[in-house]
Amino acid sequence: MVERIQTAKPSDFVEKIFVAAPGTEIMMDEDAPRATERRLRNLQHETVSYGRILLVPQPSLTNPNDPLRWSSFKKWTVLLNGVAYAFNGAVTGPMMAGGMLQLAAFYDVSLAMVSYANGATLICQGFGNLFWMPLAIKYGRRPVYRTSNILMGLACIWLAIAAEKSYIPFIAGRAFLGLFQAPIEAIVPSTVTDIFHLHERGEKISIYGLGVLGGNEIGPLVSAYIIQALSVRWAFFIIAASIGVNMMTLIFFMPETKFTGPRPAIAVAGDDETTTTSPPDKPQSEHREEIGGCSSDASHVIAEKTYRESLAFCSGVDHSVSLKRAFLRPFILTAYPIVLWSSLIYGLALGWNVILGVLVAQLFAPPPYNFASGAQGLVFLSPLLGSLAGTYLCGPLADRIATWATQQNHGIREPEMRLPACAIAAVLTFVGALVAALAYEAGTHWVGPVGGLGVLAAGAQMGATLAMSYSLDCHKELSGELMVTISCLKSLIAWVWTWVVNEWLVADGVVVVFMTVAAVNVAVYLTSIVFYFKDARLLLNTPYLQHEAGYAINAEGMHHIAASTYMPLCTGPMIDWWFGWIHNTAQYQLWHPHDHVFSDWEGPRDNNSTYIGGHHLVHEYIGGNLAKLKISFRDPGEYFGDSWREDFAAKGYATAVCGRVGNWTPETGEVLYTGHLVHLVKEERIGCRMRSHFWLGDVEGVVDPAKRAAGVPGFLPRGLCQHATEEMAVLASILPELYEKYSRK
Incomplete structure (x- = not known):
C-alpha cells in the first residue's frame, strides 16, 4: 500500500491518500499476506482470467460522457478511426519509394536530392506537433483530427500537381505535408490513454503502431504499382481520396475523447470516507463521487450527450490549460531520462522504415535483381509481415509478461515490467539486419535479403511500440506533450538518415551501413538494463x-x-x-x-x-x-x-x-x-x-x-x-x- 502523509498548511489536518503517480499502479486484488490493495476492494474492477483488475484510472460514477464508460464497440470504433487516420498519414511518407528513380530523372536531380524531399516531410512532421498538440490539449482532440486531416488531403493534391511541374514546389509540398500530418505521431496515443484503462493499453498501442508501420510498408507496396501503371501524380491523387473517405468517418464516428470532469480517486479510505479527484490545476467539481459506487451526491444531473451534440467541431475549451505552458512542456520533458531513452528507441526503430524507403530503389533496381517499380513495392510485403509478428510480440505477449510480473509483485504494476521484451527486439533487429546485409552482399536469391528485412521489421515494430508504451505508462498524465517530444526527437534522427544514407551506401556498402545502424540499435536497447540497476x-x-x-x-x-x-x-x-x-x-x-x-x-x-x-x-x-x-x-x-x-x-x-x-x-x-x-x-x-x-x-x-x-x-x-x-x-x-x-x- 502506498500512502503519503500530507499536512495542510492552514491547519493540522492530516490526509492519507494513495499517490496515483506516473507509472506504478495497483492493478490486482489478492488475499495474500502482503497484498497491497485489500482496502481498495470498494473501487471499480474488471474480472479477467488471471484475477480482478483494478480499473486505472477509475471511470466517473456520475458522468455518462466519460470516455472510460463508453461501450467496447464505441471505443473500438474511435480507435480504428484514429488508426486509419494515422495509417493514411504514414502512407504518404515513404510512398515515393517505388518512384524515386522516375522523379530523379524527371527533375534531373540526384537520388539523394529526391531523398531530401522525404527528409523535409520527416522534420516538419516531428516539429509540427509543437503547434498541433497544445491545441489538442486545450481545445480537444476532435478539432485537431479534422483540421489536420483535411489539410493533409489538400497537401496530397498539391503534390499530385507538383509531381509533374518542378522540384522546388514538390519539396515545398512535402514539407507542408509533414506539417499537416504531424498529429499522427502524438494524438492517437493520447486518444488511447483517454478511452482505455492501463491494463488495456499495450495491445491498443501495438495496433496503433501497426497502423503507422503498416502504412510505411503498404504505402510503398501499393504506390509502386500505381506509379508503374499510371504515374506518381495518380499515387498522390488516390491517397488524397482515401484521406477524404477517412474525413467522413472522423466527422460522424469520432467524438471528443478528452475528459475534464472528476473521477474517483484511488484512495485509501474507510467505509464512510469519500474522495474526489479533479484534473490538475482545476478546482473541485460541484459534485462528489463516492469510491464505493454505492451512492453519489450530485448537485445536478449530468445528461448524456446526444449523437448530434457529439458532432460539434469543438466540444469545449479547457480554460485550465495555458497554451504557452503546453508549448514549453515538451522542451522540459527532454530532461527526463525515460523520455530521452524512449525517443532514441522510437527514432532508431522507425529509422529503418526511412532507410528502406530511400534505399529500396538503389538496392534492388540494379543487377542482379533488376526490380521494376512494382517489384520494388513488393519488397515491403516482407516488412509488413514482420510488423504483424512484432505487433503480437510487443502487444499481447508483452502485456502477458507484464501481467505475470505484476502478479509476482503482489498486484503492483511497474512500467519497467514491459522492458524484458526489449531483449527480443534487440535480437530480431540485429539478426534481421545481418541476414539482409550478408545475403544482399553475396547476391543470393531475393528471398535472402527480403526475408532478412522482414525479421528486421519485427524487431523495429517491437522497439517502437515498447518505447511508446513504456513512456506513456510512466508519464500518462503528460501523454500529449510526451508524444510531441518523442516525435520531434524521432524525426530528427530519421531526418539525418535521409541526408546521409544514399551516399553512405555507395561509399561503404550495405554490410557496413546495416550493421552499423543495427549495432547502434542494440546498444541503446541494452541501456534498458540501467532501469533495473541498483x-x-x-x-x-x-x-x-x-x-x-x-x-x-x-x-x-x-x-x-x-x-x-x-x-x-x-x-x-x-x-x-x-x-x-x-x-x-x-x-x-x-x-x-x-x-x-x-x-x-x-x-x-x-x-x-x-x-x-x-x-x-x-x-x-x-x-x-x-x-x-x-x-x-x-x-x-x-x-x-x-x-x-x-x-x-x-x-x-x-x-x-x-x-x-x-x-x-x-x-x-x-x-x-x-x-x-x-x-x-x-x-x-x-x-x-x-x-x-x-x-x-x-x-x-x-x-x-x-x-x-x-x-x-x-x-x-x-x-x-x-x-x-x-x-x-x-x-x-x-x-x-x-x-x-x-x-x-
Whole structure:
C-alpha cells in the first residue's frame, strides 16, 4: 500500500491518500499476506482470467460522457478511426519509394536530392506537433483530427500537381505535408490513454503502431504499382481520396475523447470516507463521487450527450490549460531520462522504415535483381509481415509478461515490467539486419535479403511500440506533450538518415551501413538494463573517496546520502551481530546517547546475527527533528544480486546491512516506506570501514524524479549525513567490548 502523509498548511489536518503517480499502479486484488490493495476492494474492477483488475484510472460514477464508460464497440470504433487516420498519414511518407528513380530523372536531380524531399516531410512532421498538440490539449482532440486531416488531403493534391511541374514546389509540398500530418505521431496515443484503462493499453498501442508501420510498408507496396501503371501524380491523387473517405468517418464516428470532469480517486479510505479527484490545476467539481459506487451526491444531473451534440467541431475549451505552458512542456520533458531513452528507441526503430524507403530503389533496381517499380513495392510485403509478428510480440505477449510480473509483485504494476521484451527486439533487429546485409552482399536469391528485412521489421515494430508504451505508462498524465517530444526527437534522427544514407551506401556498402545502424540499435536497447540497476552495486566497484561524505540528488530524483567511518578493531561479523542484538531502548541509546530516544523490534532477531526479515522501530532525532521510523532489513541479494557473497569476497567486503526505511505511525502501525539504506563493510588490516549510503525519495508508486526530490524534507539529507557519521563513530568505540561481553561464541 502506498500512502503519503500530507499536512495542510492552514491547519493540522492530516490526509492519507494513495499517490496515483506516473507509472506504478495497483492493478490486482489478492488475499495474500502482503497484498497491497485489500482496502481498495470498494473501487471499480474488471474480472479477467488471471484475477480482478483494478480499473486505472477509475471511470466517473456520475458522468455518462466519460470516455472510460463508453461501450467496447464505441471505443473500438474511435480507435480504428484514429488508426486509419494515422495509417493514411504514414502512407504518404515513404510512398515515393517505388518512384524515386522516375522523379530523379524527371527533375534531373540526384537520388539523394529526391531523398531530401522525404527528409523535409520527416522534420516538419516531428516539429509540427509543437503547434498541433497544445491545441489538442486545450481545445480537444476532435478539432485537431479534422483540421489536420483535411489539410493533409489538400497537401496530397498539391503534390499530385507538383509531381509533374518542378522540384522546388514538390519539396515545398512535402514539407507542408509533414506539417499537416504531424498529429499522427502524438494524438492517437493520447486518444488511447483517454478511452482505455492501463491494463488495456499495450495491445491498443501495438495496433496503433501497426497502423503507422503498416502504412510505411503498404504505402510503398501499393504506390509502386500505381506509379508503374499510371504515374506518381495518380499515387498522390488516390491517397488524397482515401484521406477524404477517412474525413467522413472522423466527422460522424469520432467524438471528443478528452475528459475534464472528476473521477474517483484511488484512495485509501474507510467505509464512510469519500474522495474526489479533479484534473490538475482545476478546482473541485460541484459534485462528489463516492469510491464505493454505492451512492453519489450530485448537485445536478449530468445528461448524456446526444449523437448530434457529439458532432460539434469543438466540444469545449479547457480554460485550465495555458497554451504557452503546453508549448514549453515538451522542451522540459527532454530532461527526463525515460523520455530521452524512449525517443532514441522510437527514432532508431522507425529509422529503418526511412532507410528502406530511400534505399529500396538503389538496392534492388540494379543487377542482379533488376526490380521494376512494382517489384520494388513488393519488397515491403516482407516488412509488413514482420510488423504483424512484432505487433503480437510487443502487444499481447508483452502485456502477458507484464501481467505475470505484476502478479509476482503482489498486484503492483511497474512500467519497467514491459522492458524484458526489449531483449527480443534487440535480437530480431540485429539478426534481421545481418541476414539482409550478408545475403544482399553475396547476391543470393531475393528471398535472402527480403526475408532478412522482414525479421528486421519485427524487431523495429517491437522497439517502437515498447518505447511508446513504456513512456506513456510512466508519464500518462503528460501523454500529449510526451508524444510531441518523442516525435520531434524521432524525426530528427530519421531526418539525418535521409541526408546521409544514399551516399553512405555507395561509399561503404550495405554490410557496413546495416550493421552499423543495427549495432547502434542494440546498444541503446541494452541501456534498458540501467532501469533495473541498483546504485548500491556500484559501491563494489568504487574505491574509497578521499572524503566520502555528503549528499546529492541523483538522476532518478532520489537524495543520495553518504558517510564513511573507519572502525578500528571492528569486523564484519561484529557488525552483523550488532544488528541482531540491538532491540530495546537502553541498547539503542548506547549507539547515540543524544539522538536515540526509543527502540523496539518486530520479527526475527537473536543474539547470533539474525536480523534479516526483522523490523527495527525507532524514534530518533535527525537534523534536530524527531523521526519515527521503521527499518525493515532485507537480504543483501536484493541490492547486490544473487552472487553477492562471491562478489564481496572478490572485492574484499565482509558484509552489508541493507533495508527499507519508512515513516512509522506508532498509533496505527502504518508505515510509508520512503528510502533504502546500505551499510557496506570492508575489512581493513586493523578493523574495518563502514560505508553508509542512503537513498531517500523512493516512495512506492512515485517514479517522477521531480516528485521524488520534492518529497524529501530539506533538513533531512544534511541531518542524516551528520547523524550517520556520529552514530558510526560512537559504535566503533563501543562495539569490540560489547561483542566480547555479550556475543554467543
